[in-house]
Amino acid sequence: MIRIRHLSHSFGRFWALKNITLSLDKGDFLFLTGPSGAGKTTLMRILHGSIPVQRGKAEIAGFDLTSTSSRRLYLLRRQVAIVFQDFRILPDRSVWENVALPLVVRGMVKAQIQKRVRAVLRGLSLDKKTWSLCREISGGEQQRVAVARAVVVNPKVLLADEPTGNLDKKLSLQLLEVFRQFHIHGTTIVFATHNEELIRSQPKAKILSLKEGDIVNANWPLTESGT
Amino acid sequence: MNVFGHLLFQGLINLGRNKWAQIFTMSAVIFVSFLAGLFLLLLFNFNLAVTTTQDRLQYQVYWDREMPGEEVSEQWSEIASWEIESIKTFTPEQALHVLLDSMSGDFDPGHLAASNPLPPTALVEISLGTTEGDDPAREILNRLEQLPGVDRVSYNPMQMDIARTWLKITSRVFWPLIGFMFAITGLVVANTLKLNQINRKDEVEILSLVGASSGYIQFPLLITGALQGLVGGFISVLLLKGMHLLVKDLLYFPPIWVRIEFLPFWYIVSLLAALTAVGIVSSFLAGNGEDG
Numbered sequence: 001m002i003r004i005r006h007l008s009h010s011f012g013r014f015w016a017l018k019n020i021t022l023s024l025d026k027g028d029f030l031f032l033t034g035p036s037g038a039g040k041t042t043l044m045r046i047l048h049g050s051i052p053v054q055r056g057k058a059e060i061a062g063f064d065l066t067s068t069s070s071r072r073l074y075l076l077r078r079q080v081a082i083v084f085q086d087f088r089i090l091p092d093r094s095v096w097e098n099v100a101l102p103l104v105v106r107g108m109v110k111a112q113i114q115k116r117v118r119a120v121l122r123g124l125s126l127d128k129k130t131w132s133l134c135r136e137i138s139g140g141e142q143q144r145v146a147v148a149r150a151v152v153v154n155p156k157v158l159l160a161d162e163p164t165g166n167l168d169k170k171l172s173l174q175l176l177e178v179f180r181q182f183h184i185h186g187t188t189i190v191f192a193t194h195n196e197e198l199i200r201s202q203p204k205a206k207i208l209s210l211k212e213g214d215i216v217n218a219n220w221p222l223t224e225s226g227t
Numbered sequence: 228m229n230v231f232g233h234l235l236f237q238g239l240i241n242l243g244r245n246k247w248a249q250i251f252t253m254s255a256v257i258f259v260s261f262l263a264g265l266f267l268l269l270l271f272n273f274n275l276a277v278t279t280t281q282d283r284l285q286y287q288v289y290w291d292r293e294m295p296g297e298e299v300s301e302q303w304s305e306i307a308s309w310e311i312e313s314i315k316t317f318t319p320e321q322a323l324h325v326l327l328d329s330m331s332g333d334f335d336p337g338h339l340a341a342s343n344p345l346p347p348t349a350l351v352e353i354s355l356g357t358t359e360g361d362d363p364a365r366e367i368l369n370r371l372e373q374l375p376g377v378d379r380v381s382y383n384p385m386q387m388d389i390a391r392t393w394l395k396i397t398s399r400v401f402w403p404l405i406g407f408m409f410a411i412t413g414l415v416v417a418n419t420l421k422l423n424q425i426n427r428k429d430e431v432e433i434l435s436l437v438g439a440s441s442g443y444i445q446f447p448l449l450i451t452g453a454l455q456g457l458v459g460g461f462i463s464v465l466l467l468k469g470m471h472l473l474v475k476d477l478l479y480f481p482p483i484w485v486r487i488e489f490l491p492f493w494y495i496v497s498l499l500a501a502l503t504a505v506g507i508v509s510s511f512l513a514g515n516g517e518d519g
Contacts, residue, residue: 048436071441078438088433092244102437104233149437 007056016042034210081150085162091135238450252423256459263412281393294376417509424513456506
């Protein structure tokens, strides 16, 4: 589902990623961990097509990121959803509008949109906030809206860039449970966090530690051949 | 069609978002267009006044006295078919009558009536602004002089020079000024609309993140930009018409007698089309910069 070979990325003279190689299969759950500046967000953004591949190769959900043109990125993003720490939701729209947005842009029929959005809002305990404007709900609720918007499309891959960074311990565990439910249904998940408690709560998950752009630890062979 | 309708609706809905930003943008578009329209109105009326008063040239044509009247009449008919503004013709009798009318009361015309010394004449007037050709004044003069039986053609050389000068001024200044004004208006309006669209970059970025195609993102932006340009332009034209109604008789008094005319229909259509196009192009540029 994700194949990365010798991926490097620099911002000016600063190398955010250095020669990263790894593979993930369908249904894997990966914790991406490491201190600030380790390269987690850069890796996430490359995998979502937000920044182009500079060196090396990266494939995700059947898309070769080194050759996918910017005009075709939307096809990738219909398979690969992302959740950011800073939510990236539309504050002047309702919870319903935000969650329905990815379905609306896909041209899905209204009845299907209603069915899916209702189910996801219920699953994330947001059904009582359906028509609230996002700027009027709490930070934890906003984060759940961001997660709901990502999972409502049943993505093949779900990227989460420190989604629990603004949440307390209880809410963090609740949110992880939502991700776990989608993982059970076959979604490949890449979850960036420094929260060790969350990592410990998922003993079967793969863990990759980054530091200053390098892989410093991984609990599985990084490629099929181990190279 | 469903998606098209939805995107069209989104373009309209966008006008209702960020109300204050939209109000300021629309105000800027209206006032810049209004100022451009005022300038256009001023130029148009100046050009109109010049072309209707300064570009006329008159030739007085004299035929031989021996020329048969029928042949002269045929030539008058031929001249009337040329590209001229007007022709006034005088048979020797009519010319004498006009001359006698202009004389003082103690002049005895008895001996003139018996042997009329005046030839057939015509007063030919052309407009340099509407007559085709590189040098229409010279061309008409040559044609008049070459008519059989024409004795001489008199005209005021200074009048010809003045008319030519005005024509040069209007052709070399009027259209470049209008073009320059359109360019400035386009730049100001384009930047205003572009800034307004860039204010929505978060929304554009989020749409991109959730899998919207560039067409899906850009089409509503283009609709919004087109509407802002068109509606802003339309309101500015209404303001301009109101202003015109207030000032149209401002210069209509002696000795000026100039009535300010409103812009012709195709000027208005051009202004609105230009503003709409500017709205579309600036929105495209703003959206394109944020895409992906």
